[in-house]
Amino acid sequence: MTTSAKLAPAPVIDETVRLLTEHYVFPEIGRQLTGLLQRRFAEGAYDVDGAEELARLVTADLQSVNGDRHLRLKHHADPVSPKQGAATLDAMRRDFDTSLGGAPRVELLDGGVAVVELAPMLFPLEWAAEPLAAALTLASRAQGLIIDLRANRGGDPDTVAFVCSYLLDERTHLNTMHWPGSRQSEQSWSLPHVPGARFGGSKPLYVLSSADTFSAAEELSYDLQQLGRAVVVGEPTRGGAHPCRGWTVHPHLEATVPVGRAVNPVSHTNWEGAGVQPDVPCAAADALDHAHALALARLAG
Structure with a gap:
């Protein structure tokens, strides 16, 4: 499968919205983001030719509210397993070996x-x-x-x-x-x-x-x-700063969603954003x- 073919964005957006709703560490921000993604989809902003361009556009929107850089739609050039986290795991193994x-x-x-x-x-x-x-x-x-x-x-x-x-x-x-x-x-x-x-x-x-x-x-x-x-x-x-998990939402796309919050015992905060x-x-x-x-x-x- 090539990433240059026209794709249907609806299943990708629907699944990303579901993951945000069920897993994002900040529920109120998650609700804002799901509304944003649905609005942008209705406006036709995600009607693009390939998975890589869709990943870029959706990631920009996901990070537009609170700048969470762990929150993204990540493009993979090679098809990845639908198993949770498999996309990241495959890439990590290649990097580990080299x-x-x-x-x-x-x-x-x-x-x-x-x-x-x-x-x-x-x-x-x-x-x-x-x-x-x-x-x-x-x-x-x-x-x-x-x-x-x-x-x-x-x-x-x-x-x-x-x-x-x-x-x-x-x-x-x-x-x-x-x-x-x-x-x-x-x-x-x-x-x-x-x-x-x-x-x-x-x-x-x-x-x-x-x-x-x-x-x-x-x-x-x-x-x-x-x-x-x-x-x-x-x-x-x-x-x-937030730990995240990845889900395959398309053969070439992985949604990564922060699911926890780090707190340092000395500073009682973390490095998120700053x-x-x-x-x-x-x-x-x-x-x-x-x-x-x-x-x-x-x-x-």
């Missing part, structure tokens, strides 16, 4: 400062535990550490907690997810034990951010920043040099 499991770079810089790049995302922990443990254990012997999240677009909150566990000395409350539909909450804590060796909670730690850093990568930055454990260097991040604000603002391209210089100065002092 990025050394999400840790494509481990390097020792001058002065005993290591860099561990985590990209393009924080993959599901059942996949990523082994490569991340290897990378972080290797870096544990460094005198200072830089975690590079500039190209990381998000991922698994359990993997956030796993990475934090290597950077702290004791079990620590990191985040709480609230699930409004079930009236339940779920706390995230660092682990009491990790495979391999910890870098620990006392040596200099820096996190690099960019305007592309998103979602779970923002949580990793924010958690460490709020705990006073890391200095964030670079650009403000994109500002997506992004994680760096402690040391600079262009993302210069962030590694800045962080390395800061680490060397701290070690010298």
Whole structure:
């Protein structure tokens, strides 16, 4: 099936409206958005030739009320399974296999400062535990550490907690997810034990951010920043704090809808909309040099 053929937008809009109504974490905003989508559909705004253009138009409308960047109609060039989350899972597996499991770079810089790049995302922990443990254990012997999240677009909150566990000395409350539909909450804590060796909670730690850093990568930055454990260097991040799920609504289209709300135990809020604000603002391209210089100065002092 090609995405260039004329498609019928009605089933896509109807299913997206249903998902918003049943699952969106902010019901009042969801009602505004369902009205907007139905009105735009009636006006003929979605009468387009292909799935990719429909995805662009619907996403712009979904994000027009409260700027929720997790709320979108995502286009996939290859047909995806109708199973919930299958579109995202297939794409993640391809990225995992081509990025050394999400840790494509481990390097020792001058002065005993290591860099561990985590990209393009924080993959599901059942996949990523082994490569991340290897990378972080290797870096544990460094005198200072830089975690590079500039190209990381998000991922698994359990993997956030796993990475934090290597950077702290004791079990620590990191985040709480609230699930409004079930009236339940779920706390995230660092682990009491990790495979391999910890870098620990006392040596200099820096996190690099960019305007592309998103979602779970923002949580990793924010958690460490709020705990006073890391200095964030670079650009403000994109500002997506709400955990979401994906549903296939067309062979080439996936609706992603936030279903929960993150609350940090230190700030009692999150980074939604505003992004994680760096402690040391600079262009993302210069962030590694800045962080390395800061680490060397701290070690010298």
